[in-house]
Amino acid sequence: MAEVELPVGGKAALSHQGLQALIEALVARGYRVLGPTVRDRAIIYDEIATIDDLPAGWTDRQDAGTYRLERRADKALFGYAVGPQSWKRFLHPPVEQLWQARREGNGFAITGPEKIASKFAFLGVRACELHAIAIQDRVFTQGPYHDTSYQQRRQDNFIVAVNCGEAGGTCFCVSMNAGPKADTGFDLALTELLDGDRHSFLVEVGSVLGGEALAALPHRPATPDESAAADAVVAHTARRMGRQLDTNGIKELLQDNPDHARWDDVAARCLTCANCTMVCPTCFCTTVEDHTDLAGQTAERVRRWDSCFTLDFSYIHGGSVRKENRSRYRQWMTHKLASWIDQFGTSGCVGCGRCITWCPVGIDITVEAAAIRASARGSREAEHGGT
Numbered sequence: 001m002a003e004v005e006l007p008v009g010g011k012a013a014l015s016h017q018g019l020q021a022l023i024e025a026l027v028a029r030g031y032r033v034l035g036p037t038v039r040d041r042a043i044i045y046d047e048i049a050t051i052d053d054l055p056a057g058w059t060d061r062q063d064a065g066t067y068r069l070e071r072r073a074d075k076a077l078f079g080y081a082v083g084p085q086s087w088k089r090f091l092h093p094p095v096e097q098l099w100q101a102r103r104e105g106n107g108f109a110i111t112g113p114e115k116i117a118s119k120f121a122f123l124g125v126r127a128c129e130l131h132a133i134a135i136q137d138r139v140f141t142q143g144p145y146h147d148t149s150y151q152q153r154r155q156d157n158f159i160v161a162v163n164c165g166e167a168g169g170t171c172f173c174v175s176m177n178a179g180p181k182a183d184t185g186f187d188l189a190l191t192e193l194l195d196g197d198r199h200s201f202l203v204e205v206g207s208v209l210g211g212e213a214l215a216a217l218p219h220r221p222a223t224p225d226e227s228a229a230a231d232a233v234v235a236h237t238a239r240r241m242g243r244q245l246d247t248n249g250i251k252e253l254l255q256d257n258p259d260h261a262r263w264d265d266v267a268a269r270c271l272t273c274a275n276c277t278m279v280c281p282t283c284f285c286t287t288v289e290d291h292t293d294l295a296g297q298t299a300e301r302v303r304r305w306d307s308c309f310t311l312d313f314s315y316i317h318g319g320s321v322r323k324e325n326r327s328r329y330r331q332w333m334t335h336k337l338a339s340w341i342d343q344f345g346t347s348g349c350v351g352c353g354r355c356i357t358w359c360p361v362g363i364d365i366t367v368e369a370a371a372i373r374a375s376a377r378g379s380r381e382a383e384h385g386g387t
C-alpha cells in the first residue's frame, strides 16, 4: 500500500494489521496505550499491547440495571457500546494522593503527588466519551481554578476515536447531540467495516498529529464506497438508540418543578448507592481524606471520588443539607440536566446510558425526566383549560 499523508478531515482505509501497526507506532512514540479489553465479564479500559487484547467478537446487552457480554457472529473489535468505566478513570482517577509526610528526625519531610510518568493514548473512545472529556476539560481547566493533576494527565493525549456500530440498549447520545459519530476532539477516528471475510477501518484524520501518525502506517486512500459504508454504519446506529430524552426546555422544566411528586416516587426506589455518579463520565465531585500509619511514621492526604448521593457530601457545621433520598436524587438529576447549563454552559449529560445500566434498581434518567415532563405539561394544560 502507498503511504499517503492526509490533512485534517482526510480519510483513508486501514487494514486489520494496520491497526496493529498503529498500536505499535504509539508505543514507539512513548505513549501508554489504553483501550477496551474483556475482564470480569465486562468491557473495561486497560493497557493494551496488541489487537489480540481487544474484545474481538464480543458485544454487550444493556438495559436498566442489566449488563451482559455476549458473543457476536463476527469478529468485530469494537462491536459493543460502552462498559462501566470511562476515560475519567485515567484523567481524574478514583483515588489520588495529594501529598505525603514522612517523619524525619524531629520533623517531617513533605513530598508532593507523584509526577505522571507517561502520556496516554486512548484507543476506542466513543463520541459520547469525547463530549464527556470536553465537559471535564471545561470543569477542570477552563474555569477560574485549574486542576493541575488533570491538566498533566490530559496534556499530550493521543485519541483514537471509534464511531459506534452498535447502539447500547441504554444509549441516548443522539438526544444529547453527542454521538454516535465522533465530530471533534480526536486525532484519528475509526469506523469498523465488516463485509464477509473483509475486515478493515475507515480512518478520519482529526489533527495534524493524527495525520502524521497515519502517514507512517500502511494505508491507502478510502474509496467512495468505503466512505459511504462508514456513513451507513453510524446512520444505522443512530436509528437504533436504546433510549430518547426530550431536552426541549429541560432546564426550565426541572428548575420549575423542585416539589414535583415524582421526586418522592424515585426516592422510594433509589438506594443512594452512588453507582450512577461513579460510572458517569462527567461527574467530578471529590472529597479529601487524611490517613496516618499505625506507627506514626507517615501521613498522607488523598483525594477520592465522592457523590452527591452520600449523606456526608452536603455536611456543613452540624448537619447534612440534603438529608433525604428525594433531595439527593433531585440534586443529581437537576444538576446534570439543568443547573450544569448555568454553571458550565452545556448539559452535564452526554447520553452514554451508564447510570441507567449500572443502577442496581434500574432507575432511568430518561424515564424520570419524561415522567416530570408528562405531569408538568398536564398541570399547565389544566391551568389553561386543556384536557
Ligand code: SF4
Pocket (backbone or CB within 6 Å): 269, 270, 271, 272, 273, 274, 275, 276, 277, 309, 355, 358, 359, 360, 361, 362, 363
Ligand atoms: S439512582 Fe440508582 S445508581 Fe443512583 S444512587 Fe439511586 S439506586 Fe444508586
Ligand code: SF4
Pocket (backbone or CB within 6 Å): 276, 279, 280, 281, 282, 283, 336, 348, 349, 350, 351, 352, 353, 354, 355, 356, 365
Ligand atoms: S447522567 Fe447518565 S447518561 Fe448522562 S452522561 Fe452521566 S452516566 Fe451517561
